[in-house]
Amino acid sequence: MGIIKLLQLVLLAIACLYTAIVIAQTSVTITVPNGARQTFQGFGTSQVDFAYTNAYQQLQQNQRDVLTKLVWGDAHFKILRLWFDTKISFLSSGQLVVPSNFSAGYINSGIITDALQAGASTLLLAPHGLPVYMDDGNGQLSDAYVTAYTTQLASAIKKIKDDYNIIINASGVMNEPNNTIKKSQWASIIKNFRTALDSRGLQNVKIIAPENANCDGGAYQTFDSIKNDVTAWNSLGAFSTHSYNMAADDNMVNRIKGTGKEYWITEASANGSEISGDAKAAASLASRVLNDFNHYVTHWIWFIGYATADPKDDQTRLIRYWNNPFKYEILQPYYYIKQLSQTFDVGSVLRDATSSLEGDMLWTYGSRPQLTASCGKNPDGSWGIGLSNYTANDFTNSFYAMWAHTPAETFNATIKINELASSGNIVMNIYRSNSNINIQSMGTIVMNNGVVTVNNISSLDLITLRSVSTTTNLVSEDKNYSILVYPNPFIINFTLKFSSEIVIKNTKMKIYDVSGREVKTISIASNETIINRDELQNGIYFYSIINNNKKIANGKLVVQD
Structure with a gap:
């Protein structure tokens, strides 16, 4: 063997050894302190009210049943979010109409009926847009139209009930109103909206607000402005933000803890094209869910459940489908959220969790945790644990590339649940998802006195554990x-x-x-x-x-x- 060839082999062996060292497993301890926190009330999704509605209407009922069963049945989703265009509905004359894209897209198409029959239980209205005549000239709601806006919105909910026999259970005020509604207006808006709803016999409709795009300074200020007005605070059903670049955080925890208010994530997603088995998209979803569970979130809603395929924007969907002939594809984020829904039941009482590696494991501006974990106790007495590894050797999509950790890491995580310190042995079922690996059973593992170690949590893995039900x-x-x-x-x-x-x-x-x-x-x-x-x-x-x-x-x- 020539000296050059020998040298090449030596260098290759060194490189392999170096690689093995680089991806050596990192040990992490996840600590779950004593103390029950918020009760999880379920996952949900919105369905678009435009462009795709004709496609859904053209499907045969058995084809629709396939889609609805996947989301509302198998993945246990409970909340259907319905878009409502106020620019079309609220006429300058004071009259209102139910937009055709709402009536055709949700009611005539069967989207609402199909979802309710398949397992959905909550209809959430998502008003969006600002009528031109209510604009103060700077793109914001005019103070003079605060009462008119909320009155029209309450009347629209009443009209949907009277004309179509559709009962809206909860309503937002305006989708992502960050720059459209002034902080000084929020207390008046909530109070006026509550009064308008009650006067129309809609006392059971919850107000969910403000639905800011992120959990950030603007959301804190809005929270404080509502909380500082006793009547407005008592009128608010739940506080809400979205989970994109800046998910729920400790600043919001410190505000909402102990108030008795629910905290809804009313939208989360990504943008752009999506390939089959995209574990980066899926791990992003799972990490945000677990982050939000650790920060008092009670309801968690994805952007679009099922819609016709769009090569430029399939990141927004869990399932894409095609007409003529009908076919569908389940995208990887669906499997991750389904796995989480099978780990954390509706009614699961969530706990706090901290990491020896990254403390609060916060998903926010400038921060993407490498390993996010959360824990809860289900109504049947079983315990659920979720672990999401958000590391990879490359992040090509810009949404995921920002602040994501490279290179890929593998973790050995020891979970310590203080409440179970004297519980003896608890058998737990363990499941894994990754690219084209869909909720794969990994057998069982035994937790001893509240401590269990999960080894080999690989790049982009979602690992969940659920203890054997205590119903025997x-x-x-x-x-x-x-x-x-x-x-x-x-x-x-x-x-x-x-x-x-x-x-x-x-x-x-x-x-x-x-x-x-x-x-x-x-x-x-x-x-x-x-x-x-x-x-x-x-x-x-x-x-x-x-x-x-x-x-x-x-x-x-x-x-x-």
């Missing part, structure tokens, strides 16, 4: 044993595990549907059995476990995709 009830007088049913909820199969104290004898597990009809009986021959879902459809079931002709346990079982 021991019904025998002898409680010196344990029975685990996990994962629960489950997708393909679950494990039934008895502690060693139980002697298996004529043991059966009976599964019943919600009507009480027995749908499956499984004979158990060992202390640990894997049971396939087989013919079980998605839904809630109940089970009982019989051993030696005696019922020893019962509980709830959830089957899902």
Whole structure:
């Protein structure tokens, strides 16, 4: 072998060794202190009211059902945000009309009906634009029209209810009003809007405001101006911002903590084209969700759920579709948010979390955390944990390139939940998503006294953990044993595990549907059995476990995709 060739091989080996050192795993500790915080009330999405509505209307019902099931069913979204153009609606004569892009795009097209039937439960109106005659000449709402604007908006909600039998549950004031509504106007706007709603019999409509584009100084000032007016504050249903460049932060936490107000993220997205399996887009979404969970957010809404494909702007969508012939593609951010929705149920009580690497793990101007983590306790007693790695060797899209961390890092994260310090062993199901890896089961991991370590959290990974549901009830007088049913909820199969104290004898597990009809009986021959879902459809079931002709346990079982 020539000396030059030998030298090349040596240099290559050194380079490989250097690379291995560069991507060596970094250890991080995530600490979750004692103390329940806000209750998560669900994910949501808006649907556009223009350009794409004819396409949706042309779909067959079974095609629409595919799209709606993915978002409102499988991903458990609850909030549908509806755009409403005030420039068209609010006429200078004082009259108002329901814009045709609203009636055609949402009502006639079936978007609202389909979403409600598939699982949506909250309709949020998103007014946007400023009528020309209400402009003070500087692009801002004239003081003289504050009352007229809010009165017209309340009348529009009433008209939608009366003319179309559509009940709006919550309403914004104006989308991203940063430069259009003055800080000095906000208290009057909220009070006038509440009065106008109440006088029309719309007391149940929540006011969600201000919906600023970012959580920044302007949002703080607006919050303070509303909070300092007692009547305005009491009239406000929830404070709201968007989650783009500057997500929720400690300045907002310090303001909203202890007030009892909900905090809604009413829009989050990105812009530009999107390739299949785009894990950068997906990790950006997941990192912002987890950041916002750590900062008192109760509701989290994406920009567009499903719409026809747009090669220049598919970043705004979770699902893109085509007509003639109908086909659709699920984009990677969908899988990440679905994974989070299966980790943090509606009703999950969220906790704070801090990192030994980056403290508050804040997503804001100039800061993109490398690893973001959050934690919550679900209504069924299970614990959910999310970890999002936002590092990569390159970030080509300008939205993601700003302040993102390069090169790629791999983390070993130790999570310490102080509340569980004396809880013993807790079995947790672990899942992973990345580019074209969609909510992949990684088996189980055991948390011991509130501490669990997750290794090999790779570039752009979303890793979630959820403990086995605590819905198994021991019904025998002898409680010196344990029975685990996990994962629960489950997708393909679950494990039934008895502690060693139980002697298996004529043991059966009976599964019943919600009507009480027995749908499956499984004979158990060992202390640990894997049971396939087989013919079980998605839904809630109940089970009982019989051993030696005696019922020893019962509980709830959830089957899902």
